[in-house]
Amino acid sequence: MTSVRVERDGSVATIVLDGATRLNPIGTKTCTAIAAAVRDLEADTRIRAVVVHGAGRAFSAGADIDEISGFDHRDQFEQFIHTFTDALELIEVSPLPFVAAINGAAMGGGLELALACDLRVVHAAGKLALPEAKLGVLPGAGGTQRLPRLLPRGIATEMIMLGRTITGARAHELGLANHLSDSPEAVLSDAQALAAELAAGAGLVPQMTKSLLRETAACTVADGIVRERAVATDLHASADGQEGFQAFVERRAPQFRKERGL
CATH class of the missing domain: 3.90.226.10 (2-enoyl-CoA Hydratase; Chain A, domain 1)
Structure with a gap:
């Protein structure tokens, strides 16, 4: 065994x-x-x-x-x-x-x-x-x-x-x-x-990538983009999304959360 x-x-x-x-x-x-x-x-x-x-x-x-x-x-x-x-x-x-x-x-x-x-x-x-x-x-x-x-x-x-x-x-x-x-x-x-x-990296990115690709595997491109927009918006609103954009503006490395989750 x-x-x-x-x-x-x-x-x-x-x-x-x-x-x-x-x-x-x-x-x-x-x-x-x-x-x-x-x-x-x-x-x-x-x-x-x-x-x-x-x-x-x-x-x-x-x-x-x-x-x-x-x-x-x-x-x-x-x-x-x-x-x-x-x-x-x-x-x-x-x-x-x-x-x-x-x-x-x-x-x-x-x-x-x-x-x-x-x-x-x-x-x-x-x-x-x-x-x-x-x-x-x-x-x-x-x-x-x-x-x-x-x-x-x-x-x-x-x-x-x-x-x-x-x-x-x-x-x-x-x-x-x-x-x-x-x-x-x-x-x-x-x-x-x-x-x-x-x-x-940002903990939600791999998770949402997996679910997005799985959910849209049989979709048309147009339907897939609808789902993609929703996911991108959710991630932008998350703590890591906000930190990532702020870090880019401030020209520093982002400090993403150490645990998974919003």
């Missing part, structure tokens, strides 16, 4: 998948632990950004095949998928920004976990794939929905239909990854630096 531990460093937290001997497979208990960690960090108003990291040499090899192979009937697999997708949805809708530190292979459910995060850091030789087609199935934890929204549809379709693997360098080239690290060892520190940068 892959356990989950949470490390805090000031306003940045790191959720660590701790099952390195088996490349951090994700089972039911892992999903439950991830969900509990997300809720706990949301309740801690000092935390402003979160990194998700895999212990050892992989981010995650994917869903726990040992657990799945023990299922006797359809309902057990269906319940597992529900638990998995519910945990990933918590990350996606969380007010906190999440950065995936993909220090090695992110396969199947491991990649689906990374896709639920807001930003991704990889290294050139990393391997990313949804290989379920090679087992005669399809991804079931959001991979068929999130990947085509982050990659050109044709490339995403190829990866899903054929289970093709792309490298970290290719993921960065395609825009799936936000940052390309020099080595696997540098991925975590680079991801934490990115999270620290997010944490140092």
Whole structure:
């Protein structure tokens, strides 16, 4: 079983998948632990950004095949998928920004976990794939929905239909990854630096960015702009918005609030 531990460093937290001997497979208990960690960090108003990291040499090899192979009937697999997708949805809708530190292979459910995060850091030789087609199935934890929204549809379709693997360098080239690290060892520190940068800004900006992009994903541009105007106005009226504009006028660094909220 892959356990989950949470490390805090000031306003940045790191959720660590701790099952390195088996490349951090994700089972039911892992999903439950991830969900509990997300809720706990949301309740801690000092935390402003979160990194998700895999212990050892992989981010995650994917869903726990040992657990799945023990299922006797359809309902057990269906319940597992529900638990998995519910945990990933918590990350996606969380007010906190999440950065995936993909220090090695992110396969199947491991990649689906990374896709639920807001930003991704990889290294050139990393391997990313949804290989379920090679087992005669399809991804079931959001991979068929999130990947085509982050990659050109044709490339995403190829990866899903054929289970093709792309490298970290290719993921960065395609825009799936936000940052390309020099080595696997540098991925975590680079991801934490990115999270620290997010944490140092106005606390409501990542939260409102996530909700705005999510709410307007299927809107027309005109309808999206209506929602954008409302969000921009709310942020301008917030304490951090007022401080940011005042600091600009006074030619000084803004002093944003240390905790999340208005």
